[in-house]
Amino acid sequence: MTDARLIAEDAARESYGRLLAWLTTRTRDVAAAEDALADAFRAALEHWPKTGAPASPEAWLLTTARRKLIDQARRARTRDESAPALALAAEEADAALSDDRDFPDERLKLLFVCAHPAIDKTVRTPLMLQTVLGLDAARIASAFLVAPAAMAQRLVRAKRKIRDAGIPLETPGPEDFAARLDDVLDAIYAAYTAGWDAADGADARCGGLTREAIFLARLAAGMAKDAPEAFGLAALLLHAEARRPARVVDGRYIALADQDTELWDRRMIAEAEQALARAWTFSAAGRFQIEAAIQSAHAAAKLHGRDTQSDIIVLYRRLIDLAPSIGAKVGYAGALAAADQAEEGLTILDAIEPDRVARYQAYWAVRAHILAALKRREEAQAAYTRAIGLSEDEAARDFLRRRMNNMSTAT
Amino acid sequence: MKYLFLLYNDEDGWEALSSEEKTETVGAYQAYAQALKKAGVHISSEPLDHSRNGKRVRASGVEDGPFADGKEQLGGFFMIEADNLDDALDWAARCPCAAQGHVEVRPVWDFDG
Numbered sequence: 001m002t003d004a005r006l007i008a009e010d011a012a013r014e015s016y017g018r019l020l021a022w023l024t025t026r027t028r029d030v031a032a033a034e035d036a037l038a039d040a041f042r043a044a045l046e047h048w049p050k051t052g053a054p055a056s057p058e059a060w061l062l063t064t065a066r067r068k069l070i071d072q073a074r075r076a077r078t079r080d081e082s083a084p085a086l087a088l089a090a091e092e093a094d095a096a097l098s099d100d101r102d103f104p105d106e107r108l109k110l111l112f113v114c115a116h117p118a119i120d121k122t123v124r125t126p127l128m129l130q131t132v133l134g135l136d137a138a139r140i141a142s143a144f145l146v147a148p149a150a151m152a153q154r155l156v157r158a159k160r161k162i163r164d165a166g167i168p169l170e171t172p173g174p175e176d177f178a179a180r181l182d183d184v185l186d187a188i189y190a191a192y193t194a195g196w197d198a199a200d201g202a203d204a205r206c207g208g209l210t211r212e213a214i215f216l217a218r219l220a221a222g223m224a225k226d227a228p229e230a231f232g233l234a235a236l237l238l239h240a241e242a243r244r245p246a247r248v249v250d251g252r253y254i255a256l257a258d259q260d261t262e263l264w265d266r267r268m269i270a271e272a273e274q275a276l277a278r279a280w281t282f283s284a285a286g287r288f289q290i291e292a293a294i295q296s297a298h299a300a301a302k303l304h305g306r307d308t309q310s311d312i313i314v315l316y317r318r319l320i321d322l323a324p325s326i327g328a329k330v331g332y333a334g335a336l337a338a339a340d341q342a343e344e345g346l347t348i349l350d351a352i353e354p355d356r357v358a359r360y361q362a363y364w365a366v367r368a369h370i371l372a373a374l375k376r377r378e379e380a381q382a383a384y385t386r387a388i389g390l391s392e393d394e395a396a397r398d399f400l401r402r403r404m405n406n407m408s409t410a411t
Numbered sequence: 412m413k414y415l416f417l418l419y420n421d422e423d424g425w426e427a428l429s430s431e432e433k434t435e436t437v438g439a440y441q442a443y444a445q446a447l448k449k450a451g452v453h454i455s456s457e458p459l460d461h462s463r464n465g466k467r468v469r470a471s472g473v474e475d476g477p478f479a480d481g482k483e484q485l486g487g488f489f490m491i492e493a494d495n496l497d498d499a500l501d502w503a504a505r506c507p508c509a510a511q512g513h514v515e516v517r518p519v520w521d522f523d524g
Contacts (some may be wrong), residue, residue, distance in 0.1 A: 145500045358450040389446025394510045397439055
């Protein structure tokens with residue numbers, strides 16, 4: 001994809017989310033707002049090529065969406081009670097348009113609605129991708145390995161719930177803000193990790209919708225005030241994304257230790273470091289800040305030759321104290337092994353309940369590396385086999401197979 | 412729920428592989444079957460011979476393989492037990508065939524349900 005195309009896509013994404021957030025906060029009906037906006041975009045595709053794009057495309061789209069809302073309000077009047085909200089939204093659109101100032105950016109409210117506790121966890125991320133970024137259900141379904149029709153249905157159901165349950169379209173008050181923001185950030189993180197195999201366990205995970213996730217993370221960090229974790233998440237995703245060009249070269253997965261740093265995106269790393277520094281000023285450590293700090297330490301080791309292994313181990317211990325996830329424990333075990341403490345790493349892995357890792361690829365990859373380091377070849381071979389069997393990605397399978405074969409030749 | 416994974420890929424492509432590449436591919440499938448078994452979801456699985464050794468039988472007669480309906484031919488199957496379709500799709504995506512050809516996922520019809 002060309003840069004120009006990416007810029008155009010981001011611009012469309014900016015407007016889409018801003019317009020939909022604005023319409024939704026007034027209609028209180030995501031689906032109605034989406035319909036109106038979709039009509040406006042269709043009309044734009046029809047008219048703009050003939051008449052040229054208007055001076056203010058967003059105002060044009062909003063006017064057109066407003067007309068559609070009035071239609072909907074008329075039709076809805078006889079059926080249900082959403083008519084007053086729709087009519088009011090149309091009126092407010094008039095007011096916003098007569099005003100010369102830009103209409104307010106209310107996408108943060110939209111993020112909070114999507115990650116509301118009343119919305120099922122599995123649909124929060126898809127809902128964000130659709131409402132804030134305008135992604136279609138088929139694209140979202142494919143990233144999350146869900147049948148397209150099923151995904152479309154889940155999205156429709158979630159939007160109906162927002163409307164019928166009257167989930168408020170507002171940023172939560174100070175008492176729930178932090179907890180609710182955590183839900184928002186978790187959902188953004190899930191977009192980043194969709195369908196990703198951690199072939200060596202030492203690198204940050206990333207998958208299908210990385211650009212979209214980074215867009216949302218920047219948005220959350222930019223709009224949520226006093227939210228160190230939002231900056232932490234942005235830093236984490238930027239660090240991981242910066243290494244993407246070095247991670248798979250000619251179809252081959254390259255472990256972090258062997259990556260060519262010339263291929264890293266230095267501007268993204270600088271942005272990540274800035275976001276992380278900003279997060280630390282709040283002196284309120286959280287899961288994402290610590291994960292970002294771990295990635296920052298990995299980057300420092302590679303870029304400046306600093307020995308950060310013991311820092312990384314300490315950071316993982318803090319991470320496990322804060323959020324004892326399996327992913328954190330597997331990462332910790334990998335960090336111990338990298339610091340010549342493979343036995344200790346294995347003890348950490350052995351303490352995890354087997355049922356919880358039966359299908360967790362990263363666990364088996366790290367376990368295999370550790371067993372290989374301990375020269376327990378047969379067990380390592382079995383663990384490699386399971387990691388290969390659980391991989392979705394051809395490059396990950398190939399990487400693990402090479403590691404496994406190297407082990408048997410290096411006697 | 413039982414799900415049948417029908418594996419479609421380029422069977423001529425398979426024959427063109429070197430013996431080392433074949434060993435790798437077989438290894439990947441064995442690893443996958445192993446992962447399914449260890450997770451307790453595997454019911455059965457078999458690879459199929461080339462479609463040139465297959466026959467299609469209709470009342471009108473018998474047709475010899477290979478069948479001229481596309482490059483990707485049925486090359487094997489996995490039958491698994493999964494809680495729901497999402498779970499089944501998650502497993503299907505890990506099948507090596509998903510990267511080379513495609514995996515058709517079919518719920519097994521439940522007479523009692």
